[in-house]
Amino acid sequence: MSGVRNSPGALARYVFSLDHRVIGLQYLMTAMGLALVGGLLALLVRIQIAWPDHDFGFVARMLPQGFDEGIMKPEFYAALFTMHGTIMIFFVLSAALIGGFGNFLIPLQVGARDMAFPRLNALSYWIYALSSVVILSSFFAPSGAAASGWTAYPPLSVLKGAIPGSNLGQDLWLVAMALFIVSFTLGGLNFLATILALRRPDLSLMDLPLFTWSMLFVATLGLLAFPSLTAASLMLLLDRHAGTSFFMPMGLVLSGEVVPGGGGSPLLWQHLFWFLGHPEVYILMLPSLGLTSDLFSVFTGRRVFGYRSMVYAMAFISGMSFLVWGHHMFVSGMSPFLGSAFAVTTTLIAVPSGVKVFNWMATLWNRPLRLSTPMLWALGIFSLFVTGGLSGIWLGQTQIDIQLHDTAFVVGHFHIIMAGAALFGVFAGVHYWFPLFFGRLMDERLGRAHFFLTFVFYYATFFPMHLAGLRGQVRRVYDPYQYEYLKPLASMNAFITWAAVLLAVTQLLFFFNFFRSLRAGTRAGSNPWGAGTLEWSEPGPAEVIT
Amino acid sequence: MTIAPDISARPAPSLERAARVAVVAALAATTMLFASLASAYLVRRSFPDWTAPALVPWPFVLLACGAWASIGIEAACRSEGRPRHRSLVNLAAASLLYLGGAITVIVSIASGEGRLAAPHEAFVVLLLGVHVVHAILGGGFSFLALRTSASDRSLPLVRLVTHSLTSLLFAIFFLLFVLR
Numbered sequence: 001m002s003g004v005r006n007s008p009g010a011l012a013r014y015v016f017s018l019d020h021r022v023i024g025l026q027y028l029m030t031a032m033g034l035a036l037v038g039g040l041l042a043l044l045v046r047i048q049i050a051w052p053d054h055d056f057g058f059v060a061r062m063l064p065q066g067f068d069e070g071i072m073k074p075e076f077y078a079a080l081f082t083m084h085g086t087i088m089i090f091f092v093l094s095a096a097l098i099g100g101f102g103n104f105l106i107p108l109q110v111g112a113r114d115m116a117f118p119r120l121n122a123l124s125y126w127i128y129a130l131s132s133v134v135i136l137s138s139f140f141a142p143s144g145a146a147a148s149g150w151t152a153y154p155p156l157s158v159l160k161g162a163i164p165g166s167n168l169g170q171d172l173w174l175v176a177m178a179l180f181i182v183s184f185t186l187g188g189l190n191f192l193a194t195i196l197a198l199r200r201p202d203l204s205l206m207d208l209p210l211f212t213w214s215m216l217f218v219a220t221l222g223l224l225a226f227p228s229l230t231a232a233s234l235m236l237l238l239d240r241h242a243g244t245s246f247f248m249p250m251g252l253v254l255s256g257e258v259v260p261g262g263g264g265s266p267l268l269w270q271h272l273f274w275f276l277g278h279p280e281v282y283i284l285m286l287p288s289l290g291l292t293s294d295l296f297s298v299f300t301g302r303r304v305f306g307y308r309s310m311v312y313a314m315a316f317i318s319g320m321s322f323l324v325w326g327h328h329m330f331v332s333g334m335s336p337f338l339g340s341a342f343a344v345t346t347t348l349i350a351v352p353s354g355v356k357v358f359n360w361m362a363t364l365w366n367r368p369l370r371l372s373t374p375m376l377w378a379l380g381i382f383s384l385f386v387t388g389g390l391s392g393i394w395l396g397q398t399q400i401d402i403q404l405h406d407t408a409f410v411v412g413h414f415h416i417i418m419a420g421a422a423l424f425g426v427f428a429g430v431h432y433w434f435p436l437f438f439g440r441l442m443d444e445r446l447g448r449a450h451f452f453l454t455f456v457f458y459y460a461t462f463f464p465m466h467l468a469g470l471r472g473q474v475r476r477v478y479d480p481y482q483y484e485y486l487k488p489l490a491s492m493n494a495f496i497t498w499a500a501v502l503l504a505v506t507q508l509l510f511f512f513n514f515f516r517s518l519r520a521g522t523r524a525g526s527n528p529w530g531a532g533t534l535e536w537s538e539p540g541p542a543e544v545i546t
Numbered sequence: 547m548t549i550a551p552d553i554s555a556r557p558a559p560s561l562e563r564a565a566r567v568a569v570v571a572a573l574a575a576t577t578m579l580f581a582s583l584a585s586a587y588l589v590r591r592s593f594p595d596w597t598a599p600a601l602v603p604w605p606f607v608l609l610a611c612g613a614w615a616s617i618g619i620e621a622a623c624r625s626e627g628r629p630r631h632r633s634l635v636n637l638a639a640a641s642l643l644y645l646g647g648a649i650t651v652i653v654s655i656a657s658g659e660g661r662l663a664a665p666h667e668a669f670v671v672l673l674l675g676v677h678v679v680h681a682i683l684g685g686g687f688s689f690l691a692l693r694t695s696a697s698d699r700s701l702p703l704v705r706l707v708t709h710s711l712t713s714l715l716f717a718i719f720f721l722l723f724v725l726r
Contacts, residue, residue, distance in 0.1 A: 116564035185575055189568040197563035223571055227579035231586065234672065242656065244668035246590065261663055263595035268586055275582070 018118035023125050024104030025437060028430075031096035032511075034132060038092055041084035043504055048072050048080075050490075050497035052479040065144060074478040078147035079165045081476055083139070085150030086173065089280065090180055091132055093422040097287040098222075099128060099187060101429045102215045104437070106191060108535035109212045111200030116193035124186035131179035138172035146173035149476065151273055154247035154266040158239045159254060171240070174233050181226045181233075191219035200534075206311070209533045210304065213311050214290025217318040218283050225279035225322070232272035239264070267332055274325035281418050282321045286314055288381050288425025289356060295378035295428060296363045298531045299370045305362035306355070313352035313359075320349050330401045339398040346396035353389055357382075372529070373447030377428030380455050381421050387459075388417025391466060406476070409469025415462045427451070427510065434514075435528050436535060440521030446513040453506040460499035468492055562699055569687075569703050573710045576680055580714055583676065584721055587669050598726065599666045604651055605719045611644035612712040619708040623701050634692065637708065641685050644715075648678045666722070673718045677711070684711050 017023065047054055053071060060067035066076030103121065107114050115121045138145040147165030148157040156162055157170055195208070195216050208216075235246040243261065247269045250262035297304040304310060326334060326342035360382055369375065391413040394400045404410060427450075434442045465473075468489055473480060480486040480493070527536040590596070618637030622630045652671050661667045684707045691700040 116561070116568065185572075188575075189571050192571045193564035193568040196567045198560050219571075223575040224578050227575050228582040231579055231582035231676075234676070235586065238662070238668065238672065242662050242668075242671075243660070244662050244672075245595075245665060246586065246668065250595065263593055263665065264590065265593065268589055271589075272582055272586065 016122065018114070018122050020103050020107050020115045020118065020121060021437075023121050024100050024102070026125050027095050027099030027103060027128065028101075030129060030132060031092045031100060031426075034087055034095075034136075035092045037136065038084055038087040039504055039507065041080045041087070043500060044072070045077065045080050045084060046497040046500045048077050048478070049480060050493045052481060072478075075147055075163050075165060076144065077478045078149075078163065078476070079139075079145040079169070082147050082149050082152075082165070082173075083135070083145050086146075086177075087135065088419065089150060089284070090177070091128075091135060093284050093419065093426070094184070094280075095128060096426045097284065097422060097429070098184075098215070098218055099125065100426075101211070101287065101291075101433070102187070102191060102218075105433065105535055106194055106212060106215055107198070108436075109209050109533055110195055110198065111203055111534055112194055112198035115190045116198055117190050120186050121190050124183045124190065127179050127183035127186070131176045131183060134172055134179060135176035138169045138176070141168040141172060143167040143169060145169040151277070152236070152269075153273075154236065154239070154269045155249060155252055157236060157269075158248050159252075159259065160240060162254065171237075174237055178230065178233055181230050184222050184226055188219035188223045191215055192223070195219075203534070206308065209290070210293040210307070210310055210314075211287065211290040213314060214286040217314050218286050221279045221283050221286075221318055221321065225276045225283075228272045229276040232269055232276075235272075236269065267329070270329050270332060271325070274328045275322070277328060278325045279318075279321040281414075282317055284418050284422040285385075286318070288421045288428070289385070290314070291425055291429055291432075292378040292381045292385075293356075293360070293363075294531075294533065295374050295432060296360055298529050298533075299372060299375040299378070300363055300367040301370075301530075302363065302367060304359065305365075306359040309355050310359055313355040316352040317349060320345060320352075324349065324396075327396055327401065330398045331405045336398070343396055343398050347393065349396075350389070350393060353385070357386060357389075372431075373442065373444055373451060374428050374432035374529070376448060376451045377424050377431060380451065381424045381428065383455075384416050384420040384424060384458075387463075388413060388420065392417055404469055406474055407469035408465040408473040408475055411475050412462045412465030412469060415465070416458075420458055420462070424454075427454070430514070432529065433535075434517065434521070435524030438518055438521070439524060440517055441524045441528060442517040442521055443513050446509055446516075450506060450509040450513065453509070454503065457499050457503035457506055461496055461503050464492055464496050464499075468496070565691075565703060569706060573706070576710070576714070579676065580673075580717070583669075583673055584717070587673070587721055590665055590669070593665070596665055599670075599723060601723060604647065605723055608644055608647050608651075609715065609719055611640050611647060612715040614640035615644065616709055616712040619701075619705045623705055637688075641681065645678060645681060645685075648674050648681075652678070670722055673722065677715060677718060680714070681711055684708070 014022065044056075044059065047056075055070035056067055056072060057070060060070045060072075063076075066073055066079070103115065103125075106112075143164035143166075145165055146152070146157075146169040147163055148170065152170070152173065156166065160166055160170075195212060199205075199208075205213075235244070238244040239246050239248050245262050245264040247264045247266050248259075248262045249264060249266060252259045252262060293304045293310055323345045324342060326338060327346045330339050330342075391409070395404060395410065395413055430437075431442050431447055434440065471489060472485060473489055473493075474486075477483075481490060529536075615637050618633050618640055622633035622637065625633060652675055655661050655667050655671050658667075662671065688704040688707055691704055694700070
């Protein structure tokens with residue numbers, strides 16, 4: 001290749017590289033590391049829900065500030081679910097799918113030499129890395145990590161002394177989110193510029209793989225939706241430190257005393273937060289959906305059915321995602337007419353979703369399927385998308401949502417539709433593009449075992465949550481069995497927790513397969529899956545990495 | 547061994563197009579940020595503790611600076627050689643004056659005892675502060691763009707950024723002081 005620099009140091013090659021492939025892998029590796037943290041937090045949450053009086057022994061000795069004689073403290077439990085949600089949604093799934101795959105694949109799939117602005121790209125990764133350090137460092141804050149949920153609802157998130165996590169931990173959460181948004185914005189600009197301006201001249205937009213299309217929509221969504229969280233975070237910081245009253249209500253009583261000041265409204269935060277929050281759902285899901293379409297095409301050997309309608313469906317979903325945020329706030333006392341409007345817009349999203357499902361079925365119809373590991377993950381995404389979508393229709397209706405709001409039903413729903421589809425997308429992408437990343441194939445037998453076990457344990461973990469929710473199991477409760485009516489759910493919660501433990505153990509298979517395949521995987525040819533997209537026309541794997 | 551692709555080898559028109567896309571996307575994100583803040587303002591002003599602001603002279607000074615900056619870049623785009631250089635100096639002077647004035651206003655409100663507890667004053671600091679940050683970023687971008695090539699190619703982007711920031715400034719002051 002002409003015009004390249006030769007023999008750079010290892011630091012320039014692997015750490016401070018401007019190469020989009022290295023930056024993509026940096027995102028992916030960082031996200032994988034953070035996934036271990038986020039997963040561990042989830043396990044602690046699940047163990048606490050199933051056995052509230054459990055003696056955490058070793059863990060309690062490692063984190064003494066969170067436990068009292070081996071028993072988890074309520075505020076630590078709140079910090080656990082807050083940090084689990086934040087880390088997994090933003091720092092793991094968004095980063096892996098968009099930062100990881102997006103950076104690595106977009107230039108290759110559009111035929112560009114690199115991202116439009118390589119330095120900006122590297123800066124984006126390093127800001128993300130810094131934000132990851134900040135969010136993790138909050139665990140070491142004197143009074144603990146943020147504990148107001150990943151939604152950081154005021155007034156809890158405004159009041160500095162409300163609970164231990166309301167102090168420095170909450171500030172670090174806000175700073176980490178601000179940094180993450182800056183990183184995402186820089187990345188989004190680069191994605192749009194690369195796809196729209198650096199595309200090969202003979203490649204029209206309607207020739208792009210659906211994964212690249214999904215990245216185009218995701219970048220647009222991020223650029224237009226994240227500013228609302230930026231605005232809200234700035235206002236929250238001012239409320240916390242400058243005595244303003246954007247979100248702080250008047251007459252709030254804390255520990256028997258009226259908190260001075262106020263006059264604002266916590267609902268204002270909710271509107272701003274969910275204006276980002278719902279597009280964020282699609283920011284996580286669209287890459288998986290785009291990848292699923294591409295994988296169905298590759299592993300059935302035919303162009304995806306209804307390509308154009310798939311693009312329009314993603315465009316419609318992206319556009320509508322800005323008009324549905326109110327369905328997260330049906331219980332906030334909004335006008336029933338407004339609630340109905342949000343119910344209608346939410347239900348409308350089922351139309352493009354139905355188009356996608358139909359097209360996928362038509363693509364798979366009457367074709368011999370090559371059930372390689374990436375294809376299995378794609379089928380898994382298909383399954384989760386349908387299952388989670390169906391419960392989403394329930395939650396989009398005011399009458400049902402008001403009953404199910406803040407119950408385990410909601411937790412089960414979004415773990416299947418959003419977290420599950422995104423997580424399966426990460427696995428699908430890693431298995432599929434591993435030859436491109438490292439020049440080798442991941443082990444198929446281990447990959448299949450990992451898929452089948454994950455699929456079974458994923459449903460075993462999250463499907464019963466719907467049933468628990470229907471029976472009134474509220475979410476984010478430190479000890480559910482303090483309520484008499486929840487005591488019969490103890491065995492169901494124990495079952496869910498065991499399934500979650502097995503799900504976590506199963507992931508060791510993935511990590512084992514990943515690291516083993518780096519050295520011992522079968523060497524892949526230039527196009528091991530027989531794909532027709534442009535990234536596989538590269539002569540070989542990224543030479544900087546091997 | 548490849549590490550960084552040689553971006554200088556890429557045809558210039560592609561990079562220019564990429565820069566244009568990136569600037570438009572960045573301005574869209576900025577507009578959404580101000581739209582979010584503006585919608586919060588509109589909601590907050592309907593609460594009972596809201597007091598209508600008094601009309602003060604400083605907004606007009608800042609608006610004049612913004613208008614001056616916009617006129618400066620327009621003049622630069624329509625001229626060449628020394629007149630263009632003079633217009634760009636005008637743009638820089640207007641921008642620096644605006645920044646100095648806006649920061650003075652923010653500091654004076656923020657340092658006043660209890661002034662931020664008044665919701666309108668809080669929004670003045672918030673909106674103006676966010677605008678100042680964007681003006682600094684936009685100024686930095688413009689400086690870099692013009693320093694690397696003060697040519698017809700980079701001026702349209704600087705013009706777009708300058709006019710957008712001026713428009714946002716006018717929108718902010720309409721919201722804060724005109725809308726009743």
